[in-house]
Amino acid sequence: MLRFVLRRLAAGVVLVVVIAVATFFLLHAAGGDIGRRILGQTASAETVQFKNQQLGLDQPLLSQFGHWLSGAVRGDLGTSWFSGQPVVDAITSRTAVTLSLVIGATLVTAVIAVLLGVLAAQRGGWVDRVVQLASVLGTAVPGFLVAIGLVLVFAIDLGWFEPTGYTSLSDSAGGWLAAITLPVLALSIGSIASVTQQVRGAMLDALRQDWVRTLRSRGLPESRVVYEHVLRNAAGPALSVLAVQFIALIGGAIFVETIFAIPGLGQVAVGATSQGDIPLVLGLVIAVSLLVVVVNLVVDLLQGWLNPKVRRA
């Protein structure tokens, strides 16, 4: 078990390093006069050159990389070119907000998708058709349209929620809940739709297995067969999709944070991107890759718990 975890962890570290190196060179290879971009058109050539020197941009690319890498292994990802804030601070201070959205949406997705998927697979008939149609539409409509629709209806028309803004959990639990309800809902619709389809399919696959008949022949009530045995067997494939969705939700959060004016990683990302703040962009890519590695590891462990065959492998 421990060896399994260590091996997956090592593979994850390799992944992050590969991504970090590739991103570093891709971002820096594009070049351009960065000092000029930061200081603007009015700055004199000398100050621009001084700025470039200050940022180490006059050095050869490899030595820039060496400098960045020696910092990175010590947990220092440099400072933002525009705000001067350390990259690690800029990211960590925003991570909690984004994670509360993404984790919230994942939980909502897991609960609702399992309910709908099981219902559709077990009942069949028109229930199944309605769930299937809804989930096709749910996957098709982009999340930011859902978000805009929710703002329009629940915040502006009905006035149930504030259309924008964020209250942190430590300030007010109720305020936090009210602030993340619509964003989480907007994020969840698409992933609920995808995961529901997967749960439904996995349930149908499991229901077709021979052992279902044998369990029924032992006198187990139908609810026990479906919710304990069939669902447990369907949980593995569903979990894989949920993990893919978690990664996609991080991307979705960028849109949703913009629409609801929530100060998370998304705002940092959009700002850094449009300015070309390379250290910050690089830091974001690394942060998201780390998240992905952690999520995949957790999912692997859960899969081992769900499926005894994986455990020994």
Next chain:
Amino acid sequence: MTAALPLGPTPAVSTARVPLLRRLVRNPTGVVALVWLVLIVLAAVLAPLLAPHDPATASARDVLAPPGGAYPLGADSSGRDILSRLLFASRVSLTGAATTVVVAAALGISAGLIAGYHGRRFESVASWVASLIMSLNAVVVLLAVRSVLGPSMVGAMAVFGVLIAPAFYRVVAAAVSGVRHELYVDAARVAGLSDSRIIARHVLTVVRAPAIILAAGIAGIAIAISAGLDFLGLGDPGRPSWGGMLNAAFGVIYRAPLQLLWPSAAIGLTCIALVLLGNALRDELERSAGPAPRRRRGRTAAAVTVATEPVVVHEEPVGARGGDLLRIQSLSVGYDQPDGSVTTVVRDVSFTVRRGEVHGLIGESGSGKTQTAWSILRLLPPGGRIVGGTIEFEDADLASASNRQMTALRGAKIAYVPQEPMSNLDPAFTIGHQLTEPLRLTLGIGAAEARERALALLTRVGIPDPPRTYAAYPHQISGGMAQRVLIAGAVSCNPDLLIADEPTTALDVTVQAEVLDLLRDLRAEFDMGVLLVTHDLGVVADLCDRVSVMRAGRIVETGPTRSLFADPRHEYTRALFDAVLEDGPARGPLIDTDPTTTADTATATQGARP
């Protein structure tokens, strides 16, 4: 959310030459989706002709003008005509989507063809790269690209094509490696066709349909992504785009909420149309991919119409023991068909099982034996049901009993041993859990007592190390052990009737004899009636007191085993015996090497012609 890859089930479509478009036209959803997409393409191509205004001309007087008059859909916050901008903006979305699809298809399909056709080293590298790319977050990568490339929509969408190429790669590689070993591909190779000719002629036809379905899905995602980037303000502000228009409208959400409708509708409907188009294609291809409803075991037999003939009944010997435990009369089982008709797989079957006896139900595959067994348990597959007759068991008619009554009877009174041991244990739970769960539910005993009983049962059925097997998962034990576990589970609640559906067919010959011995002993020990479904005359001779011969859903001959074996009267029964005898000499040397088989065959032969 918008960046989720379409990794849903892609159909294994094998029909080579499907007139895709013609099939699609017959599907109503497909037609609507197609019409919308054609309209969007036309709007993009003809935008300069259709647009009433220049999309960039702003008029300060007409800021947020309501729909109507000179502005059919109104004017935006800069006083520009919304309709004209929508028409021109469709160009950005379509070129973006086309770029993504072309890049993804070119990369994914070619890599998939190479990996699937030549396999091995390339495949392992390509699969690693594919899973690496798929673990990236598409939106974050696109933002990073944007920070380098600037607001280049084509560049961003090309990168997105690379990011989503693994979807193509996986579908194509799987389809190609599936077809690579088909006989017609081998034949083409033997005939001297070059690899490239084979790929072009045979492999691409297999890949075409799933690739088109995938392309529709990816185009939808690409449109959502490009609109999303424009909405974030990361696109080129110089040209109208649906996402940019949405962004502008979002800014005036309080003053003119209607402005949001037009770009939202354009984006949303186009994405939905593409997904529905893909679904419609898949539906049509699945429908044409073969005879739609898969035939279940037993159905083919019913197609053979057998003239109604009297059942050959052998006389009961005087002083037959035991009362009737199960009395089946005129049982018929049918499956509902999509067209509303019912296919009958078991018709007018009558026989009885007495307490303490083993009743053999013998016949070839598809004769309806298993269907009969399942109908007694009322565990027919979906669509199957009892369409006539009665199943009397302990004063109740199982054919009309409620589900609750059946649940109470199953396990406690009627038990079942399946044919295939390995697929009949839930892989996610330990053997111990699967044994104790029915014990606790049916007998209402505690966990400790249930464990004790389960261990005793495992010992009783001859499991060498009961505690180890108790803690094991099904994949950790052998088929013979699994069948013993299933028999232990079946008798665990002391049933009156045991239904064993070919309990030895899937086992090694040496294990078969042991399992039969076990069943014989348990029958005596628990004083159960046993209905033994089999196709093996040797098993019948060895174990059964009485036997019914089934053919094509009907019973043709029934009676005490001794009498029926001594004097088989129905031609089909005689044919069964002849088959055993004729096969005998031909298999001679094989049988000699294995003592158990010899013993079985000998019994059968002796029984047949004493």
